[in-house]
Amino acid sequence: MxxxxxxxxxxxxxxxxxxxxxxxxxxxxxxxxxxxxxxxxxxxxxxxxxxxxxxxxxxxxxxxxxxxxxxxxxxxxxxxxxxxxxxxxxxxxxxxxxxxxxxxxxxxxxxxxxxxxxxxxxxxxxxxxxxxxxxxxxxxxxxxxxxxxxxxxxxxxxxxxxxxxxxxxxxxxxxxxxxxxxxxxxxxxxxxxxxxxxEAHDRLPMSVVLRSRLVWAMVLLFAAQSAAAYAQFGWFAEILTDAGISDGSAGALLAVVSAVGIPLTLSLPWLMRLTGDTPYLPWAFAAVTAIGWLGVLVAPATTPWAWAVLLGLGGGAFTWSLTMIARRTRTTAGTAALSVATQGFGYLIAGLGPFGVGALHDATGSWTAPLVCLIGLAAVIAVCGTVVARPVMLEDTLGPRRGD
Missing domain, CATH: 1.20.1250.20 (MFS general substrate transporter like domains)
Structure with missing residues (x-):
C-alpha cells in the first residue's frame, strides 16, 4: 500500500x-x-x-x-x-x-x-x-x-x-x-x-513479481516496441539514404516519425475509452508498424513519407504500454514494481535492437534481414499486447503472500 x-x-x-x-x-x-x-x-x-x-x-x-x-x-x-x-x-x-x-x-x-x-x-x-x-x-x-x-x-x-x-x-x-x-x-x-x-507483506519483491505471466508480457511488449524505436532512430535515415534519398530528406522523414507520435499520444485517452479492455489498439500499432517496415523493405524511395507516418503511428505502442503499467495494478506499490520490471528488463532486451540491425546489415551487406526482423517485432507487440489488454491486475496474478 x-x-x-x-x-x-x-x-x-x-x-x-x-x-x-x-x-x-x-x-x-x-x-x-x-x-x-x-x-x-x-x-x-x-x-x-x-x-x-x-x-x-x-x-x-x-x-x-x-x-x-x-x-x-x-x-x-x-x-x-x-x-x-x-x-x-x-x-x-x-x-x-x-x-x-x-x-x-x-x-x-x-x-x-x-x-x-x-x-x-x-x-x-x-x-x-x-x-x-x-x-x-x-x-x-x-x-x-x-x-x-x-x-x-x-x-x-x-x-x-x-x-x-x-x-x-x-x-x-x-x-x-x-x-x-x-x-x-x-x-x-x-x-x-x-x-x-x-510493512513487508505490502512489498512486491522482484523475485515474486517476475513469476507473473502479465509481467513478462509487459516486459516483452515494452522490449519489442523500444527495440524497434531505437533501431528506427539509429538506422531509419541511413536505410533511406542507401535507397537514394538525400540526407536532408531522410532527416526530415525521421522528424515526421516523431511528429506523428505526439498528436497520437494525446488522443490515446479517447482511443482507450473507445476500445476498452480489447486488444484492438496493440493490434493496430503492430499492423501499421509492420506495414511501415514492409514499405521500407520493398519500396523505400517510392512513398517514404507514407512509411514514416505509419511508423510514427506505430510508435503509439510506447505510451500505451506505459499507461497499461498503471492500469494493470491496484496499488502504487504494484505500479512501481511493474514499472521497474517492465522498463528495467525491457530496456535491457531492447538494447539488442539497434545493435542487431547494424550487425545483421554488416553480416549480410543488405537491409533485408534487419527489416524482416523489425517486422517480426511487430508480431511480438500484437501477441504480448493481447495479454496486457486483458483486465487482469498484477496483484491478482501473484497469489497469496506471507502476511496476507
Missing part, C-alpha cells in the same frame, strides 16, 4: 500534473541534445568512433541498469523526493559534461544524467497512479507527449543554441535550465510525499 498525501484541491492536482509533465520533458534532453552536435563533440574531445558508439548506446544501457535498481530508492525516499533527485542528477550531468575536456569524464557525466532519466522513466507510472488513479490515460498521454516533445525540442534547438551562445558546450549545457525550472514544483511538494508502505 502507500502512505498518500492529503487529497489536494483541483488546482493542486493540476499543479502536480504540470510537475509530472515537466519531469517527463526533461527525461530525453540528455539524449536528444547530443546526437545533433556529436561531430563537434568528437572534434573537441578527440573522441574516437568507437567511443562515440559507446555514447550512443549509453541511454538504453543506463535505462535498463538504473531502472532495475529504482524500487528500493522510491520505497525509502518517496516518489516526490525521487522526482527531485532525478532532476538534480539530470541537471548535474548535463552541466558537468559541458565543462569537461576528458572523453572518459564526459561519458561518466553522461551516465549521471542518464541515471537520473532512468529513475524518472520508472517513477512516472506510479506518480500517475498515486495522484490520478481516475485519470490514468489522460495524464499518461500528457507525459508521453512531453517525453517526445522534450526529445524533439532538444534535437531541434541544440544547434541554434550552440550557434547563438558560442559553441556546443553552451548549447548542451543550457538544457540544465529546463531541469532547474522543473525542480521547483517538486521541492514545494516534498512535505506531501508518497511512500511505499514499510
Amino acid at each position: 502507500t502512505t498518500p498525501s492529503p487529497a489536494p484541491t483541483t488546482g493542486g492536482r493540476w499543479l502536480v500534473a504540470a510537475a509530472i509533465v515537466l519531469l517527463a520533458a526533461n527525461l530525453r534532453v540528455a539524449v536528444g541534445s547530443i546526437g545533433v552536435v556529436l561531430g563537434s563533440i568528437r572534434d573537441d574531445l578527440a573522441m574516437s568512433a568507437t567511443v562515440a558508439g559507446v555514447l550512443t548506446t549509453l541511454p538504453v544501457v543506463c535505462f535498463a541498469v538504473f531502472g532495475v535498481g529504482t524500487a528500493g530508492l522510491v520505497r525509502r525516499a518517496g516518489l516526490h523526493r525521487a522526482a527531485a533527485a532525478v532532476l538534480v542528477l539530470v541537471a548535474t550531468g548535463i552541466v558537468t559534461r559541458s565543462l569537461v575536456d576528458s572523453t572518459v569524464v564526459f561519458l561518466l557525466c553522461s551516465v549521471v544524467a542518464l541515471a537520473g532519466a532512468a529513475v524518472g522513466n520508472v517513477i512516472l507510472p506510479p506518480l500517475v497512479k498515486a495522484h490520478f488513479p481516475d485519470r490514468i490515460p489522460l495524464v499518461s498521454s500528457m507525459y508521453g507527449a512531453a517525453l517526445m516533445a522534450g526529445a524533439s525540442l532538444a534535437s531541434a534547438a541544440t544547434v541554434p543554441l550552440s550557434d547563438a551562445l558560442g559553441g556546443w558546450r553552451q548549447g548542451v549545457g543550457a538544457w540544465a535550465v529546463l531541469s532547474v525550472v522543473a525542480l521547483v514544483p517538486w521541492l514545494l511538494m516534498l512535505r506531501r510525499d508518497v511512500h511505499g508502505s514499510p
Whole structure:
C-alpha cells in the first residue's frame, strides 16, 4: 500500500500534473541534445568512433541498469523526493559534461544524467497512479507527449543554441535550465510525499513479481516496441539514404516519425475509452508498424513519407504500454514494481535492437534481414499486447503472500 498525501484541491492536482509533465520533458534532453552536435563533440574531445558508439548506446544501457535498481530508492525516499533527485542528477550531468575536456569524464557525466532519466522513466507510472488513479490515460498521454516533445525540442534547438551562445558546450549545457525550472514544483511538494508502505507483506519483491505471466508480457511488449524505436532512430535515415534519398530528406522523414507520435499520444485517452479492455489498439500499432517496415523493405524511395507516418503511428505502442503499467495494478506499490520490471528488463532486451540491425546489415551487406526482423517485432507487440489488454491486475496474478 502507500502512505498518500492529503487529497489536494483541483488546482493542486493540476499543479502536480504540470510537475509530472515537466519531469517527463526533461527525461530525453540528455539524449536528444547530443546526437545533433556529436561531430563537434568528437572534434573537441578527440573522441574516437568507437567511443562515440559507446555514447550512443549509453541511454538504453543506463535505462535498463538504473531502472532495475529504482524500487528500493522510491520505497525509502518517496516518489516526490525521487522526482527531485532525478532532476538534480539530470541537471548535474548535463552541466558537468559541458565543462569537461576528458572523453572518459564526459561519458561518466553522461551516465549521471542518464541515471537520473532512468529513475524518472520508472517513477512516472506510479506518480500517475498515486495522484490520478481516475485519470490514468489522460495524464499518461500528457507525459508521453512531453517525453517526445522534450526529445524533439532538444534535437531541434541544440544547434541554434550552440550557434547563438558560442559553441556546443553552451548549447548542451543550457538544457540544465529546463531541469532547474522543473525542480521547483517538486521541492514545494516534498512535505506531501508518497511512500511505499514499510510493512513487508505490502512489498512486491522482484523475485515474486517476475513469476507473473502479465509481467513478462509487459516486459516483452515494452522490449519489442523500444527495440524497434531505437533501431528506427539509429538506422531509419541511413536505410533511406542507401535507397537514394538525400540526407536532408531522410532527416526530415525521421522528424515526421516523431511528429506523428505526439498528436497520437494525446488522443490515446479517447482511443482507450473507445476500445476498452480489447486488444484492438496493440493490434493496430503492430499492423501499421509492420506495414511501415514492409514499405521500407520493398519500396523505400517510392512513398517514404507514407512509411514514416505509419511508423510514427506505430510508435503509439510506447505510451500505451506505459499507461497499461498503471492500469494493470491496484496499488502504487504494484505500479512501481511493474514499472521497474517492465522498463528495467525491457530496456535491457531492447538494447539488442539497434545493435542487431547494424550487425545483421554488416553480416549480410543488405537491409533485408534487419527489416524482416523489425517486422517480426511487430508480431511480438500484437501477441504480448493481447495479454496486457486483458483486465487482469498484477496483484491478482501473484497469489497469496506471507502476511496476507
